[in-house]
Amino acid sequence: MSNPMSRREFLGLSLKTMTAFGLTPLLFNSFAEQFVKADSVASTDPVLVVIQLTGGNDGLNTIIPYGIGAYYDARPTIGYKQNEVIQINNTLAFQQSLKGLSSIYGDGKLAIIQNVGYPDSSRSHFEAQEIWQTSSPNRIETTGWVGRYTDLANEKKDPLFALTVGATTKALDAENLQYPRIDDPRAFKFVMHAKADEIARRDRAISAMYNNFDRGLSALTASDRLVKTSKYQDPTSLYPSKYGFSQRLSFIAQCIASGLSTKAYVTELEGGFDEHESERNSHARVLSTFDQNLYAFYQDLRQRNVLDRVVIVVYSEFGRRVHENASGGTDHGTANPVFVIGGKVKGGLYGDLPNFHNLDAFGDFKYGIDFRSVFGTLAESWMGIPTKSIMFGKTYETLPIF
Structure with a gap:
């Protein structure tokens, strides 16, 4: 017979469990309950994936x-x-690695929004990322644009209304709630598939420690129900890998299809885009990784019959310089295309062609569409929240992508 788990062992396991989810005990309990309820939920609410x-x-x-x-x-x-x-036409084309994106465009489900940016674009990674995530180029903000949406739309104060998967972002920072972050779905899988003897040891330890503390016991009960009812699986053969970006997107697809109450997800593909030298081959490789995974995610959502509920927006914090540098790479630039994908999206090209003859003082493209127009359109036309409600009282051009 195994020895009872010590307090130190229990606390270590508990901390690993909670940090794997990015959850407090209360949020972990709610997350478990939502997964349990998902079997009987057939949600038709719109979902946003950033x-x-x-x-x-x-x-x-x-x-x-x-x-x-x-x-x-x-x-x-x-x-x-x-x-x-x-x-794409006689002027524009996809990079040769983007076969999946080209296929989505052919389905009429991809909007390519050209020359997206903002005045006096920052060329600092950290600053530019924060500007996009908060939608505030001129001042530091404590909330993100998706977080402000949740402050208005999440009337029931559901702690799972929004979720970050494998990313560090201010986009979900809100005034009313702190939303959970799942750093690694592999840890999530490990927690959900605990062995029977581990569960028994945990039961004894938590019962001895909590006694009549209902919060701890309810978290224990909910986690047990989660273990027994979860439908979590590794990425299917649609995806090029079982790890990293593949696993994040697969996990999001499973959550959406399960009927989980989450309405907004934020994730990222990091690394490989900062091409200051020898760009020709390395950029093609990172775009191929992006393309294969995004197309797998698109197919996954379609096979699960939830594509019409989902809109995906893809952006990067800035583009690159128009002219290549002496090292066969490109330095930090300004305007860039943004992709919007979904079953209800009106695919096509939006915005003007890149203008090589009207560059800014640094030799970069002048933006044509403010990125706040893109996010504002998503808020108003997709999520049902007025643009000015999340854009500090300002309105921007609504794009006809829906």
């Missing part, structure tokens, strides 16, 4: 103006030739 490409993706080598000669003048070694792209 994906940040962290590091500053080179938008000009993502959606390529292969029909414009000035593109090749600016990028004589890292530019893509006309036989190396997937054509």
